[in-house]
Amino acid sequence: MIEVEIDNGSGFCFGVVTAIESAERELKNTNTLYCLGDIVHNSLEVERLEASGLRTIGHDEFSRLEGEKVLLRAHGEPPSTYEIARRNNITIVDATCPVVLRLQRKIHKCYEATRDSHTQVVIYGKKGHAEVNGLVGQTEGTAIVIEKVQDLDRLDFNRNICLFSQTTKSLDGFREVVTAIQQRMADGVQFEYFDTICRQVANRLPNIKVFASRHDWVYFVAGKKSSNGKMLLEECRKANPNTVFISEAKEITEPLPEGVRSVGVCGATSTPKWLMEEVAVRIRELNSGR
Numbered sequence: 001m002i003e004v005e006i007d008n009g010s011g012f013c014f015g016v017v018t019a020i021e022s023a024e025r026e027l028k029n030t031n032t033l034y035c036l037g038d039i040v041h042n043s044l045e046v047e048r049l050e051a052s053g054l055r056t057i058g059h060d061e062f063s064r065l066e067g068e069k070v071l072l073r074a075h076g077e078p079p080s081t082y083e084i085a086r087r088n089n090i091t092i093v094d095a096t097c098p099v100v101l102r103l104q105r106k107i108h109k110c111y112e113a114t115r116d117s118h119t120q121v122v123i124y125g126k127k128g129h130a131e132v133n134g135l136v137g138q139t140e141g142t143a144i145v146i147e148k149v150q151d152l153d154r155l156d157f158n159r160n161i162c163l164f165s166q167t168t169k170s171l172d173g174f175r176e177v178v179t180a181i182q183q184r185m186a187d188g189v190q191f192e193y194f195d196t197i198c199r200q201v202a203n204r205l206p207n208i209k210v211f212a213s214r215h216d217w218v219y220f221v222a223g224k225k226s227s228n229g230k231m232l233l234e235e236c237r238k239a240n241p242n243t244v245f246i247s248e249a250k251e252i253t254e255p256l257p258e259g260v261r262s263v264g265v266c267g268a269t270s271t272p273k274w275l276m277e278e279v280a281v282r283i284r285e286l287n288s289g290r
Helices: 014-027 043-050 059-064 079-087 098-117 130-139 149-154 171-184 204-213 227-239 273-286
Strands: 003-006 033-036 054-057 069-072 091-094 120-124 144-146 161-165 191-193 217-221 243-246 262-267
Touching (some): 003 273, 014 069, 014 091, 033 059, 059 079, 079 091, 079 130, 098 161, 120 130, 120 171, 144 149, 149 171, 217 273, 262 273
Parallel strands (some): 033 054, 069 091, 120 144, 120 161, 161 191, 217 243, 217 262
16 A cells, blocks of 8 residues: 655745735636736646636736736735836735745845945845846846856955845855855955845755655656746755656656655645645555555
């Protein structure tokens, strides 16, 4: 008999839960609710909400809307989005994650206080990511985005630096960037850094390693667009090489290899619990004779 366990620590973070609950609440009272970008980086969850009337749009379409209601997802938006909404009489349903909102305010305050001294505001994050775009917007587009240590050549180490992090980046990666900057700073130049990584997300790294290591086989479930999913998948595979990435249950087409007795199902902060449960059901169906 194969044992299947769903990781209790996987699934939506509270910011995503709040955004989805906001969408569901609004959709009870309207036939159409616009969402600026995918509400979560999971196509199946997006499709579920779109079936109830959620309509996903991009920034170009958003700028042409007038008098509509638009949900802003957990990732947050730059000030320019709110300006367009005011100009076009758009009602905003703001589901920005509180952790992201605090970080936006912190970066804006730092930018306002230091721009006369030409301090470089630096963000450790994924260039082009929705959250990072919102953070860069707090600095009138002047912040420098660093994805890895190799990007540090873009900085001027003879000028002050103030470093922040995208909330979903890894702590180890952030510490590596901090150390590398410290080693290159010129004498007498100020370097400040702020660990702004969400602990609910960061704590999933050690937890998922423990979970993956105690099973013979692991299915990691996430959307292909999920940055958090890519990071957690990598850690999962380090802990258990028998980790298979899937986005939905139907991708599992074969019974498990002989000798596998314990299977773990886990996922990203953008992976709904119902999807992991479907995967567990599929595993049991394909291995019912074992």
